Amino acid sequence: MSHYLAKRTARVLFTVYLVATFTFGMIRLLPGGPLTTLRVKLARQGMDPDQINAYIENYQNIRPDATLLEQYQSYMLSVAGGDLGRSISLDEPVTNILAEAVPWTVFVVVVSTVLMFAFAVLFGAMMAYWEGSRFDQALTGVSILSASVPFYVLALLLVYFLGYQYQVLPTGGTTGLAVEKELSVPFVMSALEHAILPVASFTITGMGVQALAMRGNSIQVLGEDYVRVARLRGLADRRIATRYVGRNAILPMYTGFLLLLGFNLGGTIILERIFSYPGLGFYMFKALKARDYPLMMGTFLVITVALVVGAYVADLTYSKVDPRISSGGSNEAY
Amino acid sequence: MKPTETDSQVGGVDWSSSNAAATDLSRLDRYRDLYQERVYKPAVVAWSDWRTRFGLLIVGFYVVVALIAALGLYPSPETNQAPRYLLPLENMDYVLGTTATGTDLLALLVHATPEMMLMITSGAIWATGVAVVLGTVAGFKGGTTDRVLMAIADFVMAIPGLPLIMILAIAFTPENPLVLGVLITLNYWAGLGRSIRSQVLTIREQNYVEASRTMGTPTHRIIRKDIIPNLMPYVTVNFVTAARYVIFASVGLYFLGVLPIGAENWGITMYLAYSTAGALYTIEAAHWLIAPMLAILFLSLGLILLGQGMDRVFNPRVRTRLAGESESTAGSEAEDSNASTEIL
Numbered sequence: 001m002s003h004y005l006a007k008r009t010a011r012v013l014f015t016v017y018l019v020a021t022f023t024f025g026m027i028r029l030l031p032g033g034p035l036t037t038l039r040v041k042l043a044r045q046g047m048d049p050d051q052i053n054a055y056i057e058n059y060q061n062i063r064p065d066a067t068l069l070e071q072y073q074s075y076m077l078s079v080a081g082g083d084l085g086r087s088i089s090l091d092e093p094v095t096n097i098l099a100e101a102v103p104w105t106v107f108v109v110v111v112s113t114v115l116m117f118a119f120a121v122l123f124g125a126m127m128a129y130w131e132g133s134r135f136d137q138a139l140t141g142v143s144i145l146s147a148s149v150p151f152y153v154l155a156l157l158l159v160y161f162l163g164y165q166y167q168v169l170p171t172g173g174t175t176g177l178a179v180e181k182e183l184s185v186p187f188v189m190s191a192l193e194h195a196i197l198p199v200a201s202f203t204i205t206g207m208g209v210q211a212l213a214m215r216g217n218s219i220q221v222l223g224e225d226y227v228r229v230a231r232l233r234g235l236a237d238r239r240i241a242t243r244y245v246g247r248n249a250i251l252p253m254y255t256g257f258l259l260l261l262g263f264n265l266g267g268t269i270i271l272e273r274i275f276s277y278p279g280l281g282f283y284m285f286k287a288l289k290a291r292d293y294p295l296m297m298g299t300f301l302v303i304t305v306a307l308v309v310g311a312y313v314a315d316l317t318y319s320k321v322d323p324r325i326s327s328g329g330s331n332e333a334y
Numbered sequence: 335m336k337p338t339e340t341d342s343q344v345g346g347v348d349w350s351s352s353n354a355a356a357t358d359l360s361r362l363d364r365y366r367d368l369y370q371e372r373v374y375k376p377a378v379v380a381w382s383d384w385r386t387r388f389g390l391l392i393v394g395f396y397v398v399v400a401l402i403a404a405l406g407l408y409p410s411p412e413t414n415q416a417p418r419y420l421l422p423l424e425n426m427d428y429v430l431g432t433t434a435t436g437t438d439l440l441a442l443l444v445h446a447t448p449e450m451m452l453m454i455t456s457g458a459i460w461a462t463g464v465a466v467v468l469g470t471v472a473g474f475k476g477g478t479t480d481r482v483l484m485a486i487a488d489f490v491m492a493i494p495g496l497p498l499i500m501i502l503a504i505a506f507t508p509e510n511p512l513v514l515g516v517l518i519t520l521n522y523w524a525g526l527g528r529s530i531r532s533q534v535l536t537i538r539e540q541n542y543v544e545a546s547r548t549m550g551t552p553t554h555r556i557i558r559k560d561i562i563p564n565l566m567p568y569v570t571v572n573f574v575t576a577a578r579y580v581i582f583a584s585v586g587l588y589f590l591g592v593l594p595i596g597a598e599n600w601g602i603t604m605y606l607a608y609s610t611a612g613a614l615y616t617i618e619a620a621h622w623l624i625a626p627m628l629a630i631l632f633l634s635l636g637l638i639l640l641g642q643g644m645d646r647v648f649n650p651r652v653r654t655r656l657a658g659e660s661e662s663t664a665g666s667e668a669e670d671s672n673a674s675t676e677i678l
Contacts, residue, residue, distance in 0.1 A: 029505055030501075030504065148631055150630060156608070156623065262494050263495065266494035267586075270586045284497060284500075303494050
């Protein structure tokens with residue numbers, strides 16, 4: 001187990017290292033950009049080249065006159081030290097901006113993904129239990145419908161009707177403007193109020209497919225011999241439903257959780273733009289529009305790290321949830 | 335004895351005669367058999383399920399619309415071709431109404447379809463193709479090949495899709511819909527490849543695969559003849575899911591205004607309605623935003639129904655029963671065992 005833990009941890013670090021390398025490559029590869037414009041502007045103001053270079057190095061962690069290898073080393077070292085450069089459009093260290101943004105995005109993504117799974121498991125199990133009934137047919141239909149709505153379409157509709165037309169819920173921001181940023185009841189209430197619509201857009205549109213998957217799994221498990229035996233043994237229905245059927249039907253979905261988390265994290269770029277919710281996606285979009293490469297790559301790196309850590313946690317807990325998992329397994333090479 | 339057992343007398347005669355006839359089947363017969371096996375039976379099964387039926391109708395409708403646009407049978411969208419801000423059904427020449435620049439909304443939607451269909455097809459083929467090849471090779475070969483391929487898949491999976499596409503779109507500004515499709519599904523294959531690998535791991539333990547290996551059949555032949563056919567149901571369902579992902583992602587990115595604006599796209603229409611006309615605040619521009627949404631919704635609904643129904647087409651027991659060859663098999667439990675744990 002500890003061997004597996006060490007290997008898995010090493011892989012997380014390696015992945016983050018590769019992604020950081022990738023961002024370095026992209027910054028160098030991307031055409032033009034504001035730094036070129038900045039350089040021209042400074043040169044026209046009569047600043048001497050050394051000063052310009054120092055200035056730009058500060059922005060991007062990259063010294064233009066150094067060799068590629070040296071640039072790479074200094075970039076990686078500063079990233080490892082938590083320095084992601086300075087945002088050009090917002091004129092602030094990228095780390096500061098992201099430190100503000102990360103909690104909100106993690107909040108929205110985790111809450112919506114967990115809610116999505118909770119509802120999907122509940123409804124899927126109910127559909128499977130009453131398979132073929134009118135309830136099952138209706139809910140299957142609703143699930144298919146909800147799965148065919150992209151989350152941003154629902155988000156636009158929600159913000160249009162509940163935000164602008166009826167003005168029930170706020171249309172942007174993470175908390176009300178008048179609310180102080182401290183841990184207090186009004187702050188929490190305001191944060192929840194602002195998060196309702198973004199969370200709802202993810203949860204409702206993602207639920208359908210998951211519920212259908214849960215339904216399929218449960219129906220399959222219900223047909224297994226051990227469930228029949230459990231019935232014959234006269235175990236309580238409740239025990240059969242939770243320990244025999246529920247557990248075995250949920251396990252295959254657990255691995256899908258990871259992909260879904262990644263999908264939702266990436267989706268925040270569109271979601272947070274629609275709700276003007278200043279999280280990671282919001283800043284990534286801003287950076288893209290302004291061609292603010294340091295901010296863009298910093299956001300990208302942080303989103304990836306969040307996903308890698310999520311995967312790490314999911315992987316480590318999976319063996320706890322599923323006792324059948326044995327490290328290694330029968331994977332003989334042909 | 336069951337009634338089917340009494341038929342076995344006839345069946346026995348049939349068996350020997352068909353065995354003898356197998357050698358001197360005429361080419362026409364063989365084609366007829368092939369047609370029965372590959373076209374007729376799947377079609378009957380597909381059509382018998384309302385989900386597949388509606389799915390096929392909807393997707394077929396979009397293909398027809400794409401053809402209409404590609405052949406130029408519907409006037410292309412131009413500015414000032416009509417009065418500005420017509421509401422839907424206000425003027426029957428422009429059924430869906432017009433935009434702020436007096437462009438026919440229906441024309442915008444129709445002419446965005448061909449590009450969309452190309453993008454969907456190329457993206458889905460790329461994603462499932464790479465996933466099937468890598469998943470089967472990794473699952474079948476095992477050992478170091480498996481470890482290396484899965485390490486790559488894990489790395490690719492760790493990169494969030496949309497942000498990656500956005501950065502690459504800025505770097506390369508692709509305008510060709512085929513390239514865009516591939517770009518959007520650039521790292522989609524990883525998750526799918528992993529699940530295909532685990533399917534292959536169970537298939538490769540089957541007796542017939544064991545037999546092929548003992549006979550010294552080359553690996554590529556075992557993969558092609560024994561393994562891939564058994565994966566087909568799973569792959570088809572996931573092909574449809576990948577196609578849906580391409581729609582969602584491409585429209586979303588066009589809506590953000592991140593992808594280069596080359597041709598028409600529903601996302602671009604939404605983007606213009608949202609950012610230039612303020613369709614969220616005013617009633618008069620709302621239809622401009624809602625019409626492309628409906629176009630996306632129906633296409634993805636069609637694809638989901640198709641994917642849900644497709645599961646059954648590949649279930650051999652359901653297939654023979656519906657083609658009218660056997661009444662006894664195909665228990666009802668087999669019909670709903672769509673344990674496809676698709677994601678998204």
